[in-house]
Each structure stands twice: as structure tokens, then as C-alpha cells.
Amino acid sequence: MSATHMPGATKFDEWLLENTWRRKDFGAVPAGSGLKPIPGDSGLPLLGHSLEALRLGLDFGLKRYETYGPVSWMKAFGINLVGIAGGDAIQVVLTNKDKAFSQQGWTYFIGPFFKRGLMLLDFEEHMFHRRLMQQAFTRPRIMGYLEHVAEEAARGVDAWQPGTFHVYPAMKQLTLDIAGSVFMASELGAEKDALNKAFVATVRAGTSLVRYAVPGSRWNAGLQGRKVLEDFFRRNVPAKRASDSNDLFAGLCHARDDDGEAFTDDDVVSHMIFLMMAAHDTSTITTTAAAYFLGKDRDWQDRARKECFAAGPGPLDIDALEGLRDLELVIKESLRLVAPVPTMARKTVKDTEVLGHYIPADTMIGLGPWVNHMLPDYWTNPDDFDPDRFGEERREDKSHRYAWMPFGGGAHKCIGMHFGMLEVKTLLHRMLTTYEWSVPQDYRVRWDSTSLPAPSDGLPVALKRL
Numbered sequence: 001m002s003a004t005h006m007p008g009a010t011k012f013d014e015w016l017l018e019n020t021w022r023r024k025d026f027g028a029v030p031a032g033s034g035l036k037p038i039p040g041d042s043g044l045p046l047l048g049h050s051l052e053a054l055r056l057g058l059d060f061g062l063k064r065y066e067t068y069g070p071v072s073w074m075k076a077f078g079i080n081l082v083g084i085a086g087g088d089a090i091q092v093v094l095t096n097k098d099k100a101f102s103q104q105g106w107t108y109f110i111g112p113f114f115k116r117g118l119m120l121l122d123f124e125e126h127m128f129h130r131r132l133m134q135q136a137f138t139r140p141r142i143m144g145y146l147e148h149v150a151e152e153a154a155r156g157v158d159a160w161q162p163g164t165f166h167v168y169p170a171m172k173q174l175t176l177d178i179a180g181s182v183f184m185a186s187e188l189g190a191e192k193d194a195l196n197k198a199f200v201a202t203v204r205a206g207t208s209l210v211r212y213a214v215p216g217s218r219w220n221a222g223l224q225g226r227k228v229l230e231d232f233f234r235r236n237v238p239a240k241r242a243s244d245s246n247d248l249f250a251g252l253c254h255a256r257d258d259d260g261e262a263f264t265d266d267d268v269v270s271h272m273i274f275l276m277m278a279a280h281d282t283s284t285i286t287t288t289a290a291a292y293f294l295g296k297d298r299d300w301q302d303r304a305r306k307e308c309f310a311a312g313p314g315p316l317d318i319d320a321l322e323g324l325r326d327l328e329l330v331i332k333e334s335l336r337l338v339a340p341v342p343t344m345a346r347k348t349v350k351d352t353e354v355l356g357h358y359i360p361a362d363t364m365i366g367l368g369p370w371v372n373h374m375l376p377d378y379w380t381n382p383d384d385f386d387p388d389r390f391g392e393e394r395r396e397d398k399s400h401r402y403a404w405m406p407f408g409g410g411a412h413k414c415i416g417m418h419f420g421m422l423e424v425k426t427l428l429h430r431m432l433t434t435y436e437w438s439v440p441q442d443y444r445v446r447w448d449s450t451s452l453p454a455p456s457d458g459l460p461v462a463l464k465r466l
């Protein structure tokens, strides 16, 4: 197998991918259990498979699946990691019947910066927090957030300059502005730039290669960023509790469950910091990926634009946004071809098994949704951009419950899924009714996999005002 999804792969990358490593089973299976060991290998001395995982992303995941099947192990990032892909295997983990799979896998990577965020909580405590947080994602509350999104989207998109235009950095700035407005409508004021800086440092730290506090390191900047954010939110909680504004910060402050329980001030602070991260890069990547595919496929761009003009100039309300069916097909297909969260981390808290493979307690797990999105068992011509595959006549996403899973699944399925889709639709609606754009037919974007997928060249397009 070669690096078909990674333009610009070097000869060394190709060698790493094509090399056959010495196969070794992972740990000993308890005698008499009837279970199988996990196949895999340890890769290069010291580095293990870190390089391929970081440089080749999807191609590496597909190679592991092809070589070892749905459950395999490797060394990477200084640890032993069990990779799980394919619908059936991922379903076992996300259903989590015996509560063996915990979120502590995420804690290893982003814990110091996003501690006590919803995704890092487990089991009963997680359920309690999730139920409360749902109160901030009701339809009326989402309608309020969308007003902020539409306002920022119009302001930001209209200011873009035609010509050669780099979509990714512009979109990243715009979704950051949107997050500022949706999350805390009025508090930012003079602190806006300092907070944006702190937030960006906190997010970047999660992918730092140096994983301890050395002066000048990304890790250190992330810890300092977290402090700035904590201080800001903590200072503003009392005023927010007393306000009735329609932003997410107020939503968390006012959330009550059926027994009248509420979040503590510390909870609100931690949830705000995590939510900003969860909402920001994911919507940037989704919108950028859709812009890329539409820039290549002008027929789909025209089709989506026609629908957007028919819906009106905006701001569109929630019903109008939900009615943008063609655009929804485009976004779903973009989320399939570029999964914004390509790997999901877990850690076993007890001995367990997946499809008959024994997994001991304290094992780090990486789930591979992006691999599922590309398996020919579920999708016809998986490499093609073909939004109609999600249309009513075909519904290829129903080929397996976990064939399409950009928002995860099970107890931790994305709580911002509905709002996130509507935000992306608002952005694309504004883009499609303001500009047309294209990329050369032979251009292929390289999705850098060192963190969440991002176009390594920023995605240059030829942008023309309509």
C-alpha cells in the first residue's frame, strides 16, 4: 500500500509505510480464557510508529487495518497503543457494556490543559455533567447562539479579499471570533486579544512533542494559557450568573437538572475552556474541507449555491438552515473524507476483550473513525467526493451503525453536533452567496496530521466576488 491520501509523501514515508515489521503479539492471554492475543509490532527502535502516525495519518491507519485487522497494537509516542478500527470493533468500545473503556486516554494527551472538561469525565460523574450541559444545547438556546454566528459570519466573510485566498487561516480566525461571541457575548472587551492568544496556546499544547514544562516550550505556554483562561472565566462567573444573556457561558451558569442541581463555579470554568476547544478546530476543519471539495467540484458548488440563494440572503433561522439539504449532503461527505477528530483516545480500566482479542487493564486505546469512513465494505469508491451517497436513495452511511462517525458515538457522542452543523451551514451559506471559488483540477490538498487535520499550505483558492 502507498501513501495515496497524502500528496507530498517522501521516499522515506513510503518506505515506512511499505516496510514489513516483525510481528509480535501483545502481552500474554490468560490461560483458559479462550481469547486471542492482539497482533502488531513495535516499529522503529525508540520512535516506534510515531513518525508514520504523525506524517501519514489516514494512510497509516488503513495500512494497519489491512495488515492486522480491526484490533492491533504498536509502539508510538513513548507508549504501547492498541488501535481499533472497523464498525464492529469500534461499536464494542463505544457501547462500553462492561465499563472497561475510560476517557483517561484523552487525559494523557490533553489533561493538563482541558482537565474537568466534559469529554475527560467518566461514567456516573460524566452522566451527571452531560445531563446538566444538555440544558445549554436546547433548541431555543441554539437559536440564540445562531444569531451571534450569523452576525460574525457576515462580518468576517464579507471582509475577505478576492484573488488568491488562503481559506484555512481565515476560517480559523473567523471561527475564533464566532466562538468569542457565542460563548460570551459581551465580556471580551479589551481582553479579547490576550484571551485569543491564551486559548490558541492552550490548544496547541495538546500536540506538543515536549510533554513537560520546559521554559519556552509549547507545553509551558499551554499551562500559562490555561491559567489566563481560568482567571478570566472565574472573574466573570458572578456577573454571568446574574445576567440573562443568550450566550453559552450564561447557558452553563443557569443549567439545572430535574433535582435543581447546578454546575459549581469551577465546573463552569472547566467546561467553558473545554467547549471552546471542542467547537473551534472542528468547525474550522469541516468548513475548510467543504470549501476544498466545492472548489474542486464546480457542479456541486453551483448546486449548493442555487439552494442557498433560494433560501434567501440571511441571516437564516434554524428552520431555514435545517432545510438546506444539498448543503447538508456536502458537509456530511466532507466530514467523511476529512474526519476532524481522526482518532479518539480511551484507556482500559479493567481487563476486557474486543472481538475476541484480550486487552489488559491500563492499556491505551486509539479508535480510528477516519478508517471506517474509507472502508470499501461500507462505501462505494470511498476516495470519491460524492455527496449523493448520503441521499435518501442510497444512504451508504447506514451500511453500518459506525460507518460514518465524525461526531463519535455512545455516551460521549458530540454534544455540539447539531449546533456545529448549523454553524458550518451558516458559514458556507454566506460564502456561497458572496463568492465563487476554485482550485486547479490537479491540486490535491495535503492534510497535515500532526494535530487535527489541517491543510499544510492553508488551502489557497481563487476567490471571486459574485
Ligand code: HEM
Pocket (backbone or CB within 6 Å): 118, 119, 120, 130, 275, 278, 279, 280, 282, 283, 286, 340, 341, 344, 345, 405, 406, 407, 408, 409, 411, 412, 413, 414, 415, 416, 417, 419, 420, 421, 424
Ligand atoms: C462540526 C464539528 C464537530 C465535530 C466533527 C466534533 C467531533 C466530536 C467528537 C468525535 C467527539 C467525541 C470524542 C470522544 O468520544 O472521544 C466530540 C465530543 C464533544 N464535542 Fe464535538 N465536534 C464538533 C463540534 C462541536 C461543537 C460546536 C461543540 C460545542 C459547542 C462540541 C462540543 C463537544 C463536547 C462537549 C464533547 C464531549 C462530549 C462528552 O464527552 O459527553 N463539539 N465532538
